[in-house]
Amino acid sequence: MRIPIIAGNWKMHKTIKEAIAFVDDIKDHVKNTDVEVVLCVPFTLLQSVKEATKGTNIKVGAQNMHWEESGAFTGEVSPLMLKELGIDYCVIGHSERRQYFNETDETVNKKVHAALKHEIKPIVCVGETLEQRENGQTNAVVKDQVIKAFKDIESSKVKDVVIAYEPIWAIGTGKTATPEQANEVIYQIREVIKELYGEEVYTEIRIQYGGSVKPNNVEEIMNQEDIDGALVGGASLKPDDFVKLVNF
Numbered sequence: 001m002r003i004p005i006i007a008g009n010w011k012m013h014k015t016i017k018e019a020i021a022f023v024d025d026i027k028d029h030v031k032n033t034d035v036e037v038v039l040c041v042p043f044t045l046l047q048s049v050k051e052a053t054k055g056t057n058i059k060v061g062a063q064n065m066h067w068e069e070s071g072a073f074t075g076e077v078s079p080l081m082l083k084e085l086g087i088d089y090c091v092i093g094h095s096e097r098r099q100y101f102n103e104t105d106e107t108v109n110k111k112v113h114a115a116l117k118h119e120i121k122p123i124v125c126v127g128e129t130l131e132q133r134e135n136g137q138t139n140a141v142v143k144d145q146v147i148k149a150f151k152d153i154e155s156s157k158v159k160d161v162v163i164a165y166e167p168i169w170a171i172g173t174g175k176t177a178t179p180e181q182a183n184e185v186i187y188q189i190r191e192v193i194k195e196l197y198g199e200e201v202y203t204e205i206r207i208q209y210g211g212s213v214k215p216n217n218v219e220e221i222m223n224q225e226d227i228d229g230a231l232v233g234g235a236s237l238k239p240d241d242f243v244k245l246v247n248f
């Protein structure tokens with residue numbers, strides 16, 4: 001049984017004060033849920049959010065990390081540093097990082113290896129541009145990203161990875177892939193995992209959808225057979241909306 005996972009990706013938003021107030025607002029309303037609840041927050045908020053969520057079922061994630069444990073990498077944060085804070089998840093390869101910060105399939109793969117080594121669960125993002133979709137390349141593009149992200153990852157570790165399918169044209173645009181479109185690509189991603197790792201892993205791995213998920217469309221998305229959760233940007237910043245997403 002795959003436990004659905006609703007993760008907020010706060011991107012570059014919120015001060016410590018705002019983050020603590022957010023957790024205080026939501027924590028009593030996300031208790032009796034059958035979904036795993038995760039907040040992926042900026043580095044500066046990790047420690048405060050970790051403390052504020054103590055004793056709740058809310059897990060905490062980062063949004064990026066380096067693959068080395070330490071070294072001369074000015075401005076970077078290592079998996080060891082995240083592990084020390086008790087961080088559960090890390091978003092890896094978000095399209096904004098691929099687009100603005102030179103993230104490549106190769107660095108994504110290194111980060112997936114590093115996260116798993118330190119028992120941080122990677123949320124690996126894949127997705128196509130509008131142009132790629134219009135040219136009928138969606139499945140090929142996403143398949144290539146998945147194969148490269150999982151290069152040399154051992155089968156026994158794959159169930160700890162979450163994949164987030166986020167079509168780039170649906171991020172922050174208000175345009176959602178239809179639930180059927182999202183399910184179709186996610187089904188294909190699961191088939192790729194089956195080709196790579198076989199039947200058992202294929203049934204276990206969780207695959208989320210991300211891109212303009214809101215309280216008014218979450219239920220329809222979550223009702224799709226192959227979709228195991230959502231990675232939510234904008235709507236995860238508002239306590240009321242986030243509570244509605246988690247209790248869809």
Ligand SMILES: O=C(CO)COP(=O)(O)O
Pocket residue numbers: 009094166170171172173174210211212213231232233234235
């Ligand atoms: O990028 C996203 C989550 O990682 C999606 O962002 P929005 O929910 O704001 O479209």
